[in-house]
Amino acid sequence: xxxxxTCTPESLFSDDRFSVVYRIFGNEKEARAKAEDICIExxxxxxxxxxxxxxxxxxxxxxxxxxxxxxxxxxxxxISYAVEIAAGExxxxxxxxxxxxxxxxxxxxxxLELPEPxxxxxxGPRFGREGLRKLLNVPNRPLLATAVKPMGLxxxxxxxxxxxxxxxxxxxIKDDHGLTDQCCSPFEERVKRCAEAVHRAxxxxxRPSIYVANITAPNSEVRKRALTxxxxxxxxxMVAPGLIGFDLMRELADDSxxxxxxxxxxxxxxxxxxxxxxxxxxxIFGQLARLAGADATIFPNFGGRFSFSRDECKEIVTGTxxxxxxxxxxxxxxxxxxxxxxxxxxxxxxxxxxIFLIGGGLFKHGPDLIENCxxxxxxxEAIQ
Amino acid sequence: xxxxxTCTPESLFSDDRFSVVYRIFGNEKEARAKAEDICIExxxxxxxxxxxxxxxxxxxxxxxxxxxxxxxxxxxxxISYAVEIAAGExxxxxxxxxxxxxxxxxxxxxxLELPEPxxxxxxGPRFGREGLRKLLNVPNRPLLATAVKPMGLxxxxxxxxxxxxxxxxxxxIKDDHGLTDQCCSPFEERVKRCAEAVHRAxxxxxRPSIYVANITAPNSEVRKRALTxxxxxxxxxMVAPGLIGFDLMRELADDSxxxxxxxxxxxxxxxxxxxxxxxxxxxIFGQLARLAGADATIFPNFGGRFSFSRDECKEIVTGTxxxxxxxxxxxxxxxxxxxxxxxxxxxxxxxxxxIFLIGGGLFKHGPDLIENCxxxxxxxEAIQ
Numbered sequence: 089x090x091x092x093x094t095c096t097p098e099s100l101f102s103d104d105r106f107s108v109v110y111r112i113f114g115n116e117k118e119a120r121a122k123a124e125d126i127c128i129e130x131x132x133x134x135x136x137x138x139x140x141x142x143x144x145x146x147x148x149x150x151x152x153x154x155x156x157x158x159x160x161x162x163x164x165x166x167i168s169y170a171v172e173i174a175a176g177e178x179x180x181x182x183x184x185x186x187x188x189x190x191x192x193x194x195x196x197x198x199x200l201e202l203p204e205p206x207x208x209x210x211x212g213p214r215f216g217r218e219g220l221r222k223l224l225n226v227p228n229r230p231l232l233a234t235a236v237k238p239m240g241l242x243x244x245x246x247x248x249x250x251x252x253x254x255x256x257x258x259x260x261i262k263d264d265h266g267l268t269d270q271c272c273s274p275f276e277e278r279v280k281r282c283a284e285a286v287h288r289a290x291x292x293x294x295r296p297s298i299y300v301a302n303i304t305a306p307n308s309e310v311r312k313r314a315l316t317x318x319x320x321x322x323x324x325x326m327v328a329p330g331l332i333g334f335d336l337m338r339e340l341a342d343d344s345x346x347x348x349x350x351x352x353x354x355x356x357x358x359x360x361x362x363x364x365x366x367x368x369x370x371x372i373f374g375q376l377a378r379l380a381g382a383d384a385t386i387f388p389n390f391g392g393r394f395s396f397s398r399d400e401c402k403e404i405v406t407g408t409x410x411x412x413x414x415x416x417x418x419x420x421x422x423x424x425x426x427x428x429x430x431x432x433x434x435x436x437x438x439x440x441x442x443i444f445l446i447g448g449g450l451f452k453h454g455p456d457l458i459e460n461c462x463x464x465x466x467x468x469e470a471i472q
Numbered sequence: 473x474x475x476x477x478t479c480t481p482e483s484l485f486s487d488d489r490f491s492v493v494y495r496i497f498g499n500e501k502e503a504r505a506k507a508e509d510i511c512i513e514x515x516x517x518x519x520x521x522x523x524x525x526x527x528x529x530x531x532x533x534x535x536x537x538x539x540x541x542x543x544x545x546x547x548x549x550x551i552s553y554a555v556e557i558a559a560g561e562x563x564x565x566x567x568x569x570x571x572x573x574x575x576x577x578x579x580x581x582x583x584l585e586l587p588e589p590x591x592x593x594x595x596g597p598r599f600g601r602e603g604l605r606k607l608l609n610v611p612n613r614p615l616l617a618t619a620v621k622p623m624g625l626x627x628x629x630x631x632x633x634x635x636x637x638x639x640x641x642x643x644x645i646k647d648d649h650g651l652t653d654q655c656c657s658p659f660e661e662r663v664k665r666c667a668e669a670v671h672r673a674x675x676x677x678x679r680p681s682i683y684v685a686n687i688t689a690p691n692s693e694v695r696k697r698a699l700t701x702x703x704x705x706x707x708x709x710m711v712a713p714g715l716i717g718f719d720l721m722r723e724l725a726d727d728s729x730x731x732x733x734x735x736x737x738x739x740x741x742x743x744x745x746x747x748x749x750x751x752x753x754x755x756i757f758g759q760l761a762r763l764a765g766a767d768a769t770i771f772p773n774f775g776g777r778f779s780f781s782r783d784e785c786k787e788i789v790t791g792t793x794x795x796x797x798x799x800x801x802x803x804x805x806x807x808x809x810x811x812x813x814x815x816x817x818x819x820x821x822x823x824x825x826x827i828f829l830i831g832g833g834l835f836k837h838g839p840d841l842i843e844n845c846x847x848x849x850x851x852x853e854a855i856q
Contacts, residue, residue, distance in 0.1 A: 090835045096626045100655040125777075132622030133648055135832040144624035148656075172655050173623065177690050179715040180652045183739050187649065187712070190742030191778050191808075238516030239557065240528035242480045264517055265571065268564045271484040271556050272532075306561050307691070307720040328571070331563040333717030336691040355567050358574030363747030393509075394575050424575075448519040451474045 216416025256461020298323025341381025374407015600800025638673030640845020682707025725765025758791015
């Protein structure tokens, strides 16, 4: 053995550990071998028999806390890791959870169990459900959101849509996630016009609707766009963590110079959930979005043009609300191909604490956009 | 129809388009419907029948350039997009390529066809194959790389390994991707000691081996760590774009204040390639790594403890070297569970233009690390 010992003092490690619940596919022998492999692969990535006895083996290796049959084809392994190996960094935490194992077949991250000694490194959502409700002056009913689109319209045209949405009673009017800084609707002009349009509508309605600007952008542009949007009067920000990285979203949420609510968009994150080798809906759209500071998490609703099941959507809701130390609860925002007739079923599934995100459907209900919004809002108000 | 027209002038769009080759699973009718859906979903995300005639339909919609049977269960669709909708942004380019479609089952990005009018927005790799060979003074043979690990060793212990690797003839000595800023080996001390150790070895050997620091970190820490590493004498940087985002890597590569070669690590990117719903090995580890400025791309070698096939690895090699406008070619760096006996087979598969990345295997060959490195190097020198 080349490495005989280490002089790293044991006192550097606490007894605090966080756990990852993995679902592992295969027969029992294969699954157990994969669980043992995860303990090594996600930590030292080094031949276990070349690691000397002592602190690395005792403290750095992952540890199988439980291993049970899940169903005929898979097992559930709970594996714990020393809080210290995540180094208080969201990037390294993600790496420990699933970095190399993402490249191995038949392993799925089902749930995270993060104790306060780990969570203390993360502020989490700035607003959360309660903060967003206060901001929008909506104490009880579901929130109503929509998007300005399609790409290709000019800024005045998008702003006119934003105005109509706000007059019609939408609480949140966001950019479509494909609108960044294209020639047809450059970021700064779009944000100024749309924010102004929503403020103008608010003066007429007396409501505090907000315009949420999409600031998904090249890395060093993101914060600049956030500040531009804030200055222009945007009331919130949208980012796609699959495009900019979870940690940059966290920095935006932590940044008191910005201080706006954040919605996440699921772009490019689908591959994690659409296979048996990935990360569960509840973790990626629920727990991780929340850990990284989102106040609302957008995901495709069941029964729409995407493929999420009702149970998968419920799993996301669980991730937004289950106890996670000091982290605030956040809003699920199911959307994607929604239509008005799904509202009752959604209320039954999600309860009142959700954001209805309706896009193209608002354009299809009738010939008058403002009336369509009003119809939608009345329906939600009536049902609750 | 609520939106009757748009005043966006057609002159905003050139005739330049980029293309994405999608593999689409299903029968012909299903696959064709999915291809048509991609044209909408990846651009306007809006009911097509609510879009007025004119510029949006003509210029913003994706366009099916070809649609052919791939095999019994899938089809190949080449879909083109106006260069302008990517807005010169890597984040938005990724969004157009696969943002929402990542959430839909049975769609896989197989290849990108990016013309110079799009590529002109991206500098690409700073060094590339030629630059890295010059830096390391290795005109022809494969490069030799290894990693300091396991996590849990102290900085002096890691630095001692780095020294032995360099004396033994490794060209590149990188941090293990799990080493960030943990208590057992804090970033700044580790980088200083490891860089110093490699420089000391170089004085003895007369060779220009480099220490490559892992700077995968929280977003705003990344550039700071790059500068710390450079100041300490590191000769290269490693990042995991799956953890920090592709665009931040691009910024590092573009940054002349940094100016060091960049290696990518595949952590957390596995879910994209391990399912039929994702992105091909050649795109994510080849074309995208290169577009985002990597000089070398690390991926799991075939036949190791991961699951990539020889063909998938060859596909990555194609992505590193096929014509992509002005972008330099980059090094494939297959690794992961490699052992010395795989060297001949790898040379046959990859040719001379590769980086052999060997980690734990170097510890298993014999009891003397320096001798193990020398053996490995001699073998590679002899075979070519």
